[in-house]
Amino acid sequence: MAVLRVTNLSKSFGGIQAIKNISLNIKNKEIVGIIGQNGAGKTTFFNLLTGIYSPSSGEIEFNLDVKIGSKDLKPYKIAKYGISRTFQNIRLFKNMTVLDNVLLGCHSNLNYSLFTTLFRFPSYYKVEREATEKAMKLLEEFDLADKKDELAKNLSYGEQRRLEIVRALATEPKILLLDEPAAGMNPNETNNLTNLIKWIRGTYNLTIILIEHDMSLVMEVCDRIFVFDHGNLIASGLPEEIKANKKVIEAYLGEEVKEC
Numbered sequence: 056m057a058v059l060r061v062t063n064l065s066k067s068f069g070g071i072q073a074i075k076n077i078s079l080n081i082k083n084k085e086i087v088g089i090i091g092q093n094g095a096g097k098t099t100f101f102n103l104l105t106g107i108y109s110p111s112s113g114e115i116e117f118n119l120d121v122k123i124g125s126k127d128l129k130p131y132k133i134a135k136y137g138i139s140r141t142f143q144n145i146r147l148f149k150n151m152t153v154l155d156n157v158l159l160g161c162h163s164n165l166n167y168s169l170f171t172t173l174f175r176f177p178s179y180y181k182v183e184r185e186a187t188e189k190a191m192k193l194l195e196e197f198d199l200a201d202k203k204d205e206l207a208k209n210l211s212y213g214e215q216r217r218l219e220i221v222r223a224l225a226t227e228p229k230i231l232l233l234d235e236p237a238a239g240m241n242p243n244e245t246n247n248l249t250n251l252i253k254w255i256r257g258t259y260n261l262t263i264i265l266i267e268h269d270m271s272l273v274m275e276v277c278d279r280i281f282v283f284d285h286g287n288l289i290a291s292g293l294p295e296e297i298k299a300n301k302k303v304i305e306a307y308l309g310e311e312v313k314e315c
């Protein structure tokens with residue numbers, strides 16, 4: 056069953072058409088890769104999916120049973136719809152602790168009344184305790200529990216990327232968007248990330264859409280790949296099909312990807 060349907064989606068910035076009439080479906084629990092050269096429109100596509108930009112034309116539908124469409128997509132509502140993302144340039148609250156960064160993700164799902172918050176009723180402490188337990192469980196799973204009191208800025212680069220994923224998972228998404236999760240990682244870290252992404256899908260039963268330039272990760276982890284070129288969707292298919300696609304080799308991959 057499709058969890059995301061994009062129909063005739065276009066986005067222009069003045070004279071630049073960043074996304075041109077793209078249509079695609081993504082199924083429940085798929086890991087999907089979006090690849091393409093710099094400026095192909097990949098991040099613009101993510102920004103459309105998360106309501107940062109509104110489409111110039113076309114439609115995006117999530118959770119097809121309840122039909123959340125492009126008009127309802129607002130960045131501040133996105134977590135409530137079960138969509139969470141990480142960013143190409145890591146966006147943590149660097150001067151907050153690791154635990155507080157994750158609690159922020161947990162809190163996007165909590166519903167306090169004004170009175171509960173102001174007067175600190177027992178239910179307030181119960182909900183806060185549960186949120187902390189959930190955050191700590193996630194940190195343990197991602198091998199960050201012993202860093203819970205560190206400021207986020209003091210973590211290594213790879214740990215910061217992991218923490219961003221933990222914070223995204225704390226919102227309990229149905230769809231997780233990862234924007235260049237392997238950027239800046241060494242081959243060993245990328246290999247660990249590959250396994251982590253597979254594990255996340257299996258453990259949390261969610262759909263993952265990732266933008267990535269590291270073809271070893273993309274070919275290893277993705278069920279299907281979509282290839283963007285100058286705002287167009289030029290190919291989609293299984294990793295083996297994409298590797299062998301002449302148009303994709305010419306536009307982006309080159310010949311060396313056959314080694315992946």
Ligand SMILES: Nc1ncnc2c1ncn2[C@@H]1O[C@H](COP(=O)(O)OP(=O)(O)OP(=O)(O)O)[C@@H](O)[C@H]1O
Pocket residue numbers: 068071072073091092093094095096097098099100
């Ligand atoms: N806010 C904006 N205003 C104007 N032009 C924009 C804006 N955002 C993106 N663009 C343009 O849209 C096109 C697609 O950019 P986008 O960042 O989506 O590409 P990308 O595939 O993510 O590239 P990269 O791999 O370098 O991140 C580019 O020509 C870019 O300059």
